[in-house]
Amino acid sequence: MADVPQPLTKPAGATGRGGSAVLAALTSRAVIAPIAAVVVFLVLWELLVWANGWPDYVMASPSDLPPAYAQYWELFLIMGWQTLWRTVVGLVVAVIFGVLVGMVMGFSRVMRDALYPLLVGFNAIPKATVVPIVALLFVGQHDFNTVLIAFMISFFPIAVSVSIGLSTLEPEYRDILRSLGASQATIFWKIALPKTLPEFFGALKVAVTLAFIGTNLMEIVSPHGRGLGALFDSGKTNSNYPLMFAVLIALAFLGIVLYYVVVALEKIFAGWAERSPG
């Protein structure tokens, strides 16, 4: 239905050169450089802790982490999964809601004028203050609460980007299609939607990180919580500093994974918008 842009890379060519292409990709600068950066970062961290002679309860060092993971790996898997699915669900709801609101604001000037101040005001409220309210409002509904916060914190950039993408559509497109008798729906699927994709993915990258923060806020704050946030909280209660740091790293890892999933989707659906540098 939707005029989804075709990926620029031809699938036929990619499958033909299967193995060697994967090898080439893995040894490419794009992969080696970030890995090297991570290694350098870990070494510096270790050196810093070692040079200052900091004990565990001040600052854990990278070498403390593997034992922490080894001891609690089962918890990490369970909690990590909980955090992940709730973030993703919150994000999916944010995408649906954000796109709908963005469409309404993008197509109707009246709605844009009406909704914009409301949205900005809502976005300006620090979500840390909303967390306890939501936790009290729906006591015990832990999954629901977490998804709700992840959604609330992340839909704003999506709504704004979609509305801007739609309202800045050149009038010529509309005139050309309408003069041929195309319906509003056709104009949306063929032009407005694909044209908005680059802005949409830009916003989605921001939203992913935000949704993640939302999930963790809720997990840490609410009693008997679940997910990595709760694991962090229990580490804090037991003064288990290596565990706390291990959770932070796990969170960072999940964040990176989600982010790159979005980047991959962007490459597939909006790769045409990429300008080659130089």
Next chain:
Amino acid sequence: MQNLIEIKGVRHAYQTQSGPLPVLDGLEIAVPEGGFVAVVGPSGCGKSTLTKLVAGLLKPDEGEVWLHGEKVKSPRSTVGMAFQNPVMLEWRTILQNVMLPLEIVPTKMTRRQKEDRARYLLDLVGLAGFEGKRPSELSGGMRQRASLCRALVHSPEVLILDEPFGALDAFTREDLWQIMHQVKEKEPFTGVLITHDLRESIFLADQVVVLSGRPARTQYVLDVGTTGTRDLDHLYTAEASEMLATLRHQIEVAQGRAPAEPEQTATPDLPPGSAAQGMA
């Protein structure tokens, strides 16, 4: 003879925050089938509004627009449009961009036929070999040529061009004028060209309509006379200079910078320069 485009006593006003803004006021234009009319007039007088009325994108407040013996009430797929800004969908190749109208108008063509049609037109405007390129890889002149193909791909009866060459440099523009003639020979259409370039108007059109300032009415109609292919040298003949002078004078009248009667331009009480004539 029946006219393919007939604009009869058209009035139109936009509703703005400070009340209605009358834009067209008693417009009369008639273009025979296969004819090519150029419309010139002061900036902001309502030329683009006129194209929207012909395309059926706007309804006139008063008066009628007729296309091929039918009153225009809504958009119809027998119209092709190209604008000064040759918008292209960046995620599509040039070929796919040109084929866009065929995805919207009802047609019995197979995919293969649609592609062949688009390729044929691209070849006609000298874009053979660029079918697979992305719009961002093309120069402004090339994009404008592709935009012309897109406007023609569904074989419209009426081709509406709103300052299509306005943003191009002089040489590219003259190139495109000649391409326009070649295209018209192979792909007959009835044309409406909005332009600010008087030389362009007499080179491409067989009838030039001068609109008055806003609200626009038909102020003057110049019969260019020659139909069919013209070459650029024609623009430097005495006959052409005379037509250009007449048009320039009419534009000045439309802008309110010269009195309506050309004879009076010689009267001494006018400020010097205000009645500048191209012929002098």
